[in-house]
Amino acid sequence: MTPSLEAETAAEPFFLAAPRSAYVHIPFCAHKCGYCDFASVAGQDELADRYLDALDREMASILTAPKDLETIFVGGGTPTYLNEAQLDRFLDRLVRWFPPGPATEFTVESNPNTLTREKVRSLVDHGVNRVSLGAQSFHPHLLERLERNHDPASVYRAVDLLKPVIANVSIDLIFGIPGQTMTDWQTDLREGLALPIEHVSSYGLTYEKGTLLWKQRRLGIIEPTEEETEAAMYEYLLEETLRAGFEQYEVSNFARQGELDRRSRHNSVYWANAPYYGFGTGAAAFVDGHRTLNLRPLLTYIETVEEGRSPIHQSESLPPEARARETAVLELRRTQGIDLSAFQRKTGFHFRDLAPRELEGFVELGLLIDDGNVVRLSPRGFLLADGIFSRIV
Numbered sequence: 001m002t003p004s005l006e007a008e009t010a011a012e013p014f015f016l017a018a019p020r021s022a023y024v025h026i027p028f029c030a031h032k033c034g035y036c037d038f039a040s041v042a043g044q045d046e047l048a049d050r051y052l053d054a055l056d057r058e059m060a061s062i063l064t065a066p067k068d069l070e071t072i073f074v075g076g077g078t079p080t081y082l083n084e085a086q087l088d089r090f091l092d093r094l095v096r097w098f099p100p101g102p103a104t105e106f107t108v109e110s111n112p113n114t115l116t117r118e119k120v121r122s123l124v125d126h127g128v129n130r131v132s133l134g135a136q137s138f139h140p141h142l143l144e145r146l147e148r149n150h151d152p153a154s155v156y157r158a159v160d161l162l163k164p165v166i167a168n169v170s171i172d173l174i175f176g177i178p179g180q181t182m183t184d185w186q187t188d189l190r191e192g193l194a195l196p197i198e199h200v201s202s203y204g205l206t207y208e209k210g211t212l213l214w215k216q217r218r219l220g221i222i223e224p225t226e227e228e229t230e231a232a233m234y235e236y237l238l239e240e241t242l243r244a245g246f247e248q249y250e251v252s253n254f255a256r257q258g259e260l261d262r263r264s265r266h267n268s269v270y271w272a273n274a275p276y277y278g279f280g281t282g283a284a285a286f287v288d289g290h291r292t293l294n295l296r297p298l299l300t301y302i303e304t305v306e307e308g309r310s311p312i313h314q315s316e317s318l319p320p321e322a323r324a325r326e327t328a329v330l331e332l333r334r335t336q337g338i339d340l341s342a343f344q345r346k347t348g349f350h351f352r353d354l355a356p357r358e359l360e361g362f363v364e365l366g367l368l369i370d371d372g373n374v375v376r377l378s379p380r381g382f383l384l385a386d387g388i389f390s391r392i393v
């Protein structure tokens, strides 16, 4: 399947445009949670200052001058686990590279028991206007099962600290935790949605290879939640968020409805398959049509950058058809789905030609909706999204 030369030429600027977004990774955490497969470390705080220097050096090696961006996202790890002086110094340097303007969405991830009044002040002073808080559950026994090291009360405290100065607060909630009943999940959602927050991200628990929970599951110490129960929990999530005034805009993401658009603009860049910078251990980037992945081991990353070498350890440039399939799957994650004409302009491919049998089959099964202009997941399709995506890729 070869796109016309004309279409492919038209597609080039989209993927090759200068990034308008940046992801910056801070890997430090107070403690490693039982399900965590992110590039995060606990007990290596003594490396934090060296890491922040390396991060600045990595940015200097890629950026020749400060850039105005639409979105900046500092994730982790737990960025707010840095001590007050480190957080201040890190943000000072970051905003020198990416000075946030009034329209920039500037998000920092946080965990409930890491925030202090001083840290919140530092976030605000540097232009942070969105905080994503890892609440996960409001039940002590479930937080314990996840090996989280915070209690439910710290979530309320964190929101109390943030809300007067940062209007846009998001929380993460997990369902399908071993031992979590439907009633537990109903309470978790009720508590979470009653908070003065603007956004919710909610995922079913996954057992990533090598994590503590993965090992416990293999040894039969914990029983994963039954598929049917997890599906019912997801359905309940869709109903309750809607009832509480949140709009689902992606498989796992919900934004408060109202005058202000509270959808995550940064994540929307990923779902549109648009370019973005990425800095830090394990960080992914998509620049000049190349997808790159940085070294993940903390000390190796630091030493590599200190020696003046690139921390990139994987790089690929997808052929046009694979890139179009990847774009299709990312766009399908959104409730707005794939706008077929825009997709063709963007990728050089007709979506219908890329996956004709899958499209027909999933429409017949009622999992995809095709109105002639747009293809999107049906409510039932959202439940089976991963299976649909893997067939299209």
Ligand code: SF4
Pocket: 028, 029, 030, 031, 032, 033, 035, 036, 037, 038, 040, 076, 077, 078, 111, 134
């Ligand atoms: S706080 Fe987040 S990044 Fe840190 S260990 Fe827990 S899940 Fe992983």
